[in-house]
Amino acid sequence: MNNNLNKNQLSVIKSQQSNINENMNIVIVGHVDHGKSTIIGRLLADTNSLPEGKLEQVKETCRKNAKPFEYAFLLDALKDEQAQGITIDAARVFFKTQKRKYIIIDAPGHIEFLKNMVTGAARAEAALLVIDAKEGVRENSKRHGYLLSMLGIKQVVVLINKMDLVEYKKERYEEIVEEYKAFLSEIGVEAESFIPISGFMGENITSSSDKMPWYSGMTVLEKLDKLENKKDVKNQIFRMPVQGVYKFTAGGDDRRIVAGTIDTGKVKVGDEVIFYPSGKKSKVKSIERFHAPNMDEDTVGSATGFTLEEQIYITRGELACIAGENKPEVSTQIKTKLFWLGREDLNNTRDYYLKIGTQKVKAQLEEVVTVLDASTLSNTERQYVQRHEVAEVVFKLEKAIAFDKAENSTETSKFVLIDNYEISGGGIIVDSLENEEIWLSQRINERKIKWKENAVTRKERASRFVQRPIMVLISGEKGLDKKDIATYIERGLFTEGRNVYYFDSESTFLGTDAEIEQENSIENRKKQFQQFAEVSNLLLNAGNILITAIEDIQEEDINTINRIVNSENLKLVWVGGTEDYFLPIDVNIEENETKERIYLKIKKMLIDTRVIFEPQGL
Structure with missing residues (x-):
């Protein structure tokens, strides 16, 4: 038997390394002391992937300290890890084969460090799960298997390690x-293969073992190269969580770039993209990448950006999709499978934050469907989830999110839960539940489909009034008299013969500040803004320039309005300073500006955006 790759194999690997462009993330998990780090150390040593002299250096250190050499020491770089003999953090190591470059994530097996294991595994495309042949299947063997299935890792290779301790017996x-x-069949997982190995002795790691002639399958290295790299699959549906929208002004550059990382699929110039949950759409005008040549297409894994033909208001957290492909789910009520790692029980007495992609939303536990003991697969019926437990639960969200069910896409179904600024749990979304948010979307869409213009069309009204209908929404810091500004603008435009109307929104719908501070203020405010937007849309259909003032408007309020009022028909005037960079501010007014100057600023904006037209030469 030859434990190491021969010289010819090594020379082939070295000659091809410069041509290797493919990368793959693999996580290795298993119960504590079942030999994960030893297996990785052996892979590094046997593929000649260690820095020159590193193996000899570690062996010499062991000799000086009268400590038996172990391949795990090649990984345990932190002194406290060597002292305790356990892996605490998810360490990343790198090696290459003839086919691809690998990043192996060594995740902790100790129960106290499961959070690190989840963090490491979430980045992986496949998993090696290690079981000690002598100790057999243990609690964390099952716990980790369940976690891998919840994280959507479908390629799982089980390594039966330490076969030398059971005399390489086939029966064991x-x-x-x-x-x-x-066990795996109970949780809906099918392993790619089971490989008998000895990490310490190097059996079936990089070359076949003559100690186990009864096994005719692949070695660990051969199996790794046979795994499918999901990042090669470019024909999936397009999904890109919006990281931000960046506007340029220097040198006449007026681009607005929608930026993010493509989770799946590809996007090209001319594609019609739809952003969820808002449902807004536009066509891709150009693909933009930092310090890169122009391109017409970009694919999965790229940190990219694109401009749109029609400027629409979208925000961080939206999910960019392509029209004609399968739509994502949009809901404020979701059924999930999760693993809880928080110090305190997951319960319905407190709020949490759910983060999926670039979306972050307040979430409350609505129902615990079942709590599953990952080691015994027994169900417990109670309305809280304890640390290290797996559960199926329903969450009610403060606002709608866009996602895919786990059965359709692992990338856009995975989430984490944040409790008191710490990641305390994670899992996958398995279903979208019927709720008021979906009903509202359907009602709005039906209204848009069934809406018929009167005998006089919007275009005819615009021609008659020499103006386009628009809402000028004045907001800003509290304490500044925005209503006074709004009525001044109305009087000025009316005096010039414009069809203008001041809509006193707060008196009509939005109530007083005291009312907004009530316990159910969030739901009340959303309903009030929906009513406000409905009436505003009627006034806009009549051809008006609509002036309104709202105290300290929020990004979510704008989103609610824009679900009914087209974003093209909304101009936001902000009085005073703001730290909210996601508000679509069209005109910024300083506190000390006179009403006359404010009026001229707003009028110029209306002329520049061709809302009102003035005779040439005046």
Whole structure:
């Protein structure tokens, strides 16, 4: 038997390394002391992937300290990890084969460090799950198997390690395979293969072992190269969480770039993109990348950006999709499978934050469907989830999010839960539940489809009034008299013969500040803004320039309005300073500006955006 790659194999690897462009993330998990780090150390050593002299250096250190050499020491760079003999953090190591470059994430097996394991596994495309042949299937063997399934990792290779401690017996290997395969079938997971190995002795790691002639399958290295790299699949549906929208002004550059990282699929110039949950759409005008040549297409894994033919207001957190492809789910009520890692129980007495992609939304536990003991697969019926437990639960969200069900896409179904500024849980969304948000969207869409213009069309009104209908929404810091500004603007435009109307929104719908501070203020405010937007849309259909003032408007308020009033028909005037960079501010007014100057600023904006037309030469 030859434990190491021969010289010819190594020379082939070295000659091809410069041509390797493919990368793959692999996580290695398993119960504590089942030999994960030893296996990785052996892979590094046997593929000649260690820095020159590193292996000899570690062996010499062990000799000086009268400590037996172990391949795990190649990974345990932190002194406290060596002292305790356990892996605490998810360390990343790199090696290459003839086919691709690998990043191996060594995730902790100790129960106290499961949070680190989840963090590491979330980045992986496949997993090696290690089971000690002598100890057999343990609690964390099952716990980690369940976690991998929840994180959507479908490519799982089970390594039955330390076969040297059971004299390489086929019967022991088959016992473990039968037991663990039965467990995996219970949770809907099918392993790619089961490989009997000895990490310390190097059996079946990079070359076949003559100690186990009864096994005719692949070695660990061969199996890794056979795994599918999901990042090669470019024909998936397009999904890109919006990281931000960046506007340029220097040198006459007026681009607004929608930026993010493509989770799946590809996008090209001319594609019609739809952003969810808002449902707004436009066509891709250009693909933009930092310090890169112009391109007409970009694909999965790229940090990219694109401009749109029609300037629409979208915000961080929206999910960019392509028209004609499968739509994502949009809901404020979701059913999930999660693993809880928080110090305190997950319960319905407190709020949490759910983060999926670039979306972050307040969430409250609505129902615990079932709590599952990952080691025994027994169900417990109670309305809280304890640390290290797996559960199926329903969350009610403060606002709608866009996502895919786990069965359709692992990338856009995974989420984490934040409790008191710490990541305290994570899982996958398995279903979208019927709720008021979906009903409202359907009602708005139906109204848009059924809406018929009167005998006089909007275009005819615009021609008669020499203006386009628009809402000028004045907001800003509290304490500044925005209503006074709004009525001054109305009087000025009316005096010039414009069809203008001041809509006193707060008196009509939005109530007083005291009312907004009530316990159910969030839901009340949303309903009030929906009513406000409905009436505003009627006034706009009549051809008006609509002037309104709203105290300290928020990004979510704008989103609510824009679901009914087209964003093209809304101009936001902000009085005073703001730290909210996601508000679509069209005109910024300083506190000390006179009403006359404010009026001229707003009028110029209306002329520049061709809302009102003035005779040439005046």
